[in-house]
Amino acid sequence: MDGNKRPRKHHLVEHANGPSLEEINGTVEVPKGKGFWRTLFMYSGPGALVAVGYMDPGNWSTSITGGQNFQYMLMSVILMSSLIAMLLQYMAAKLGIVSQMDLAQAIRARTSRGLGIVLWILTELAIMATDIAEVIGAAIALYLLFGIPLLYAVFITVLDVLLLLLLTKIGFRKIEALVVALILVILLVFIYEVALSNPQWGAVIKGFIPTAKTFADGPIVGGMSPINGALGIIGATVMPHNLYLHSAISQTRKIDHSDEEDVARTVRFTTWDSNIQLTAAFLVNALLLIMGVAVFRSGAVKDPSFFGLYQALSDSSMLSNGLLISVAKSGVLSVLFAVALLASGQNSTITGTLTGQVIMEGFVHMRMPLWLRRLVTRLISVVPVLICVLITSRQPELQQHEALNTLMNNSQVFLALALPFSMLPLLLMTNSREEMGTRFKNSLWVKVLGWFSVIALTFLNMKGLPSSIEGFYGDGATKAQLAQADMIAYVLIVGIFLLLAWTIFDMYRGDKRLKAAHEVQRNKTE
Numbered sequence: 001m002d003g004n005k006r007p008r009k010h011h012l013v014e015h016a017n018g019p020s021l022e023e024i025n026g027t028v029e030v031p032k033g034k035g036f037w038r039t040l041f042m043y044s045g046p047g048a049l050v051a052v053g054y055m056d057p058g059n060w061s062t063s064i065t066g067g068q069n070f071q072y073m074l075m076s077v078i079l080m081s082s083l084i085a086m087l088l089q090y091m092a093a094k095l096g097i098v099s100q101m102d103l104a105q106a107i108r109a110r111t112s113r114g115l116g117i118v119l120w121i122l123t124e125l126a127i128m129a130t131d132i133a134e135v136i137g138a139a140i141a142l143y144l145l146f147g148i149p150l151l152y153a154v155f156i157t158v159l160d161v162l163l164l165l166l167l168t169k170i171g172f173r174k175i176e177a178l179v180v181a182l183i184l185v186i187l188l189v190f191i192y193e194v195a196l197s198n199p200q201w202g203a204v205i206k207g208f209i210p211t212a213k214t215f216a217d218g219p220i221v222g223g224m225s226p227i228n229g230a231l232g233i234i235g236a237t238v239m240p241h242n243l244y245l246h247s248a249i250s251q252t253r254k255i256d257h258s259d260e261e262d263v264a265r266t267v268r269f270t271t272w273d274s275n276i277q278l279t280a281a282f283l284v285n286a287l288l289l290i291m292g293v294a295v296f297r298s299g300a301v302k303d304p305s306f307f308g309l310y311q312a313l314s315d316s317s318m319l320s321n322g323l324l325i326s327v328a329k330s331g332v333l334s335v336l337f338a339v340a341l342l343a344s345g346q347n348s349t350i351t352g353t354l355t356g357q358v359i360m361e362g363f364v365h366m367r368m369p370l371w372l373r374r375l376v377t378r379l380i381s382v383v384p385v386l387i388c389v390l391i392t393s394r395q396p397e398l399q400q401h402e403a404l405n406t407l408m409n410n411s412q413v414f415l416a417l418a419l420p421f422s423m424l425p426l427l428l429m430t431n432s433r434e435e436m437g438t439r440f441k442n443s444l445w446v447k448v449l450g451w452f453s454v455i456a457l458t459f460l461n462m463k464g465l466p467s468s469i470e471g472f473y474g475d476g477a478t479k480a481q482l483a484q485a486d487m488i489a490y491v492l493i494v495g496i497f498l499l500l501a502w503t504i505f506d507m508y509r510g511d512k513r514l515k516a517a518h519e520v521q522r523n524k525t526e
Contacts, residue, residue: 020102020248020358024172028253030266043269045176046249047277048183049354050089052347053242054082054281055186056130057137057306060341061405062232063285064309067292069221070229072207075289077230079208081237082282084453086275088238088423089246091430091442091450093270096247097255098263098440099429103247104362106435107425107503110510115502119421120363126418127241127356129411130348131381136408138345139385140306144338150389150400158378160349172252179350182343187280189340190287193313193333196324199294231464235412237285238457240422241355246274247426248358260439267440295324305405306341307397310334352377384411406471413468416461417492420500423454428507434515462496465489 019025030042066074096102101109104123108116138160139153148156216226224232250270256262295313313334316325327333353374360366360373368376388407392400427450433441442450466489473481 019100020096020105020251020362021354024249024252026251026254028173030253032262039265040269040272043253043266044273044276045173045180046093046246046252046270047089047273047275048176048180049249049351050242050246050274051183051277051281052179052344052351053130053239053245054085054237054278055183055284055344056348057133057341057344057408059233059236059285060137060288060309060344061305061409062229062236063288064292065224066229066233067289069224070226071293072203072289073211073214073226074229074233075204075207075286076210076214077233078237078282078285078289080210081234082278082285084457085238085242085281086278087446087449087453088243088426089274089278090271091426091446092243092246093250093274094267094436094440095426095430096250097266097270098436100251100257101247102251102358102362103244103422103426104359106247106362106429107507108363108365110425110429110514111503111506115506116363118499119503120359122414122418122421123240123244123359123363124356125414126239127352127359128377128381129414130239130241131352131377132384132411133408134345134348134352135378135381135385136404137306137341140310140404141338141342141345144307144310145335145342151386151393154382154385154389157345158375158382160346160374160378175350179347182347183277183280183284185343186340187284187287189336190284190291193295193336194287194290196327196333197291197294198323199290204290228464228467231460231467232409233285234457234460235416235464235468238419239415240418241352241359243422243426244358244362245351245355249354264439305401307401310337313337349374406474410468410471413465413471416465416468417496419461420454420458420496421503423457424500425503425507427451427454428504432511434511434518462493465493 028042028045031039063074063078066077092103095106099106104120107119111119135154135157138157139150142148142153142156143150214226215230218225250266253266253270255266311334314329314331316329324333353370356373356377357367357370360368384407385404388403389400392403395403427442427447429435431442431447431450435441466486469489469492470477470482470485473485477485
């Protein structure tokens with residue numbers, strides 16, 4: 001080594017413009033010429049990290065409350081949301097594998113710096129919104145399991161950065177294995193509790209068939225209409241950050257990109273992995289809704305927060321049959337619920353941090369250590385939760401619980417704002433032969449279903465935005481406040497469509513530049 005050269009100093013925040021999640025990109029070896037199941041096992045893992053986002057604490061209250069209010073009517077919404085999720089995640093993974101860019105990098109390569117910064121901020125807000133749900137879920141789980149006061153439990157959630165530090169040292173395959181184990185814990189807890197409740201399976205199956213009543217404005221039950229319940233489930237299920245995450249972690253397997261068959265095999269097995277794991281997430285959400293119907297007496301749960309559900313699982317007067325009542329007296333049902341809640345929060349910690357790094361590197365070309373990234377995000381997310389806990393500390397217990405539940409539900413509004421800006425560019429790029437090649441661009445049926453999904457989800461999210469904004473004013477909102485909320489919602493909707501137009505225009509110009517560059521490259525090689 002030249003004595004005049006000094007070793008490069010590493011800074012906490014550095015410029016980044018390399019492969020997506022460079023530390024783990026292409027690090028997992030996969031066998032060739034092996035059987036289907038062994039090959040699938042080696043490709044399995046990224047799908048589990050993605051599936052976590054579809055069963056995080058934000059999903060729980062929407063599914064259980066939907067079951068309490070409308071029986072099995074909203075099962076079809078959970079099914080449709082899960083099928084749309086499978087389609088979008090397939091496209092996200094394929095984009096990462098074929099283009100060797102994650103979604104944030106691919107969007108940034110086609111858009112201006114100004115738009116890149118705007119989309120980065122918007123997506124960061126969406127990640128922080130999910131993090132608020134994780135803080136609330138984990139803090140409540142610690143309170144329920146160990147009696148730790150909520151104020152201290154909220155601070156303790158910051159310490160999960162230490163868990164992340166440990167995980168970064170053990171390798172990506174072990175992180176995948178831990179996430180799968182936590183998903184199994186959640187799934188088994190709810191299978192056990194639903195099995196004890198002995199639901200009416202005929203009614204469950206019938207609920208998978210959508211009807212006009214599913215998206216109706218009435219009846220109003222517990223302050224919720226079927227359309228509100230459906231929008232809540234959709235909003236908590238399909239999340240923008242999962243598309244960014246999957247396009248990055250699908251690149252962790254070592255691929256020979258000069259071999260089209262190797263790329264095709266990776267796309268195929270990654271899709272299998274994704275669909276299997278998302279099926280598990282669908283089962284969890286379906287089980288949560290079934291719990292709302294079959295575990296509790298109809299209308300018995302007045303407090304839909306995690307506190308109320310925990311207490312209901314140990315209160316024999318709220319449960320639906322004798323077997324449940326006898327098990328509940330031992331405290332097993334409520335403890336298992338709290339354990340599953342804690343597992344869900346910890347799973348989301350891992351995936352939320354990785355996604356944050358992906359969008360920061362992709363949109364603004366900045367990198368910081370994962371532990372620092374987690375610490376900053378968590379400290380910001382803790383602030384609104386702490387304010388909520390402190391403000392309601394002297395109020396009756398039920399009001400404290402409702403305030404935290406309202407904060408969690410209201411924070412999800414940022415997901416509705418950010419979702420179109422991940423879905424639409426993803427569809428446009430995976431439809432493009434210039435981007436994906438003839439073999440890997442979306443087929444006709446994927447294009448049709450993709451456009452249907454993007455338009456339907458954008459429309460439903462925008463339709464639900466006024467009621468979401470109204471939720472910030474609480475149950476006692478005046479007519480003037482409701483009118484103000486609707487005005488804010490309509491301004492946001494106009495802003496979203498203008499920003500979408502800017503995104504489409506920038507991407508169109510970026511595609512033209514890409515085609516011109518490819519044409520020059522082809523002429524040079526001829």
